[in-house]
């Protein structure tokens with residue numbers, strides 16, 4: 531039987547939401563094809579994440595336990611993932627599209643003789659009598675203005691999936707025991723030519739932007755430190771991560787790590803506040819997958835209102851103090 535292998539990324543002791551989204555989609559696709567779904571977990575204590583993987587519908591878990599995986603290093607990941615692919619022999623491998631996976635997929639593809647469809651927003655498997663199974667994907671191009679249809683009929687295909695493309699849903703099926711395969715993995719860290727010395731978080735970063743459920747993003751309309759304080763207050767009341775347009779990153783008001791868009795981070799929160807952001811395509815490319823978008827802008831014709839779910843036309847310096855006070859009452 532063919533199968534889909536989903537690689538679960540673990541960060542700060544949790545399976546990343548983007549990986550669970552890929553797993554949920556894989557479960558959906560595999561059901562109609564009657565394929566198996568397995569997961570690969572790379573961590574110092576990989577089995578501790580198996581139960582959660584089962585709740586999302588995985589039937590088999592390949593556990594590669596080694597502390598070397600607690601931080602991302604390309605070489606062990608390439609070796610480990612290639613090894614699991616060799617063991618599991620999947621037809622399709624799904625990984626979350628992140629900076630780390632962008633770094634390793636080319637090497638994994640060469641080792642495993644796989645085709646890679648990268649940074650896709652959808653994936654499916656179409657079955658044909660003559661052509662057999664074809665992996666079909668859609669991929670945003672030209673700053674997400676257009677979608678390109680891509681496909682591969684290679685026997686092994688790896689797709690990297692943009693976060694927020696699907697919902698992560700727990701399976702309603704009474705879960706049978708999940709089959710655990712312990713994959714032995716010895717790695718001599720002395721052979722590494724590049725090592726990780728330290729992970730430096732940007733100051734004030736309390737919530738990871740790429741995984742955040744709520745994002746408060748500021749644009750040029752936020753203007754100055756007083757505006758930034760209102761943004762920080764809204765983020766702190768709602769437990770949000772703070773993002774920014776390139777304009778306010780370039781002005782030095784926000785750090786480069788906060789930039790969202792074509793040349794920044796891609797985010798897909800449940801709620802996105804765009805404050806004083808015009809909605810240039812390069813910005814929208816990084817946030818259009820957000821579930822609910824609330825735009826605050828004093829220009830009623832700003833393009834951000836074309837993608838917004840709710841729009842507030844007005845001066846953010848007048849709106850934010852009222853919004854913050856009201857939200858504080860509700861949420862505290």
Ligand SMILES: Cc1cc2nc3c(=O)[nH]c(=O)nc-3n(C[C@H](O)[C@H](O)[C@H](O)COP(=O)(O)OP(=O)(O)OC[C@H]3O[C@@H](n4cnc5c(N)ncnc54)[C@H](O)[C@@H]3O)c2cc1C
Nearest residue numbers: 749750751775776777791792793794806808812813828846
């Ligand atoms: C190759 C390339 C890559 C790029 N990559 C990115 C990227 O990754 N991310 C990104 O963001 N941009 C990117 N840009 C830049 C992008 O084109 C825009 O210039 C940028 O997004 C504009 O930022 P902004 O919306 O904050 O500013 P502006 O376009 O200047 O808009 C400011 C908005 O604030 C509103 N406003 C002003 N005062 C107030 C107020 N008091 N209250 C409420 N609203 C107010 C205005 O009406 C206006 O709509 C890129 C550009 C290029 C060429």
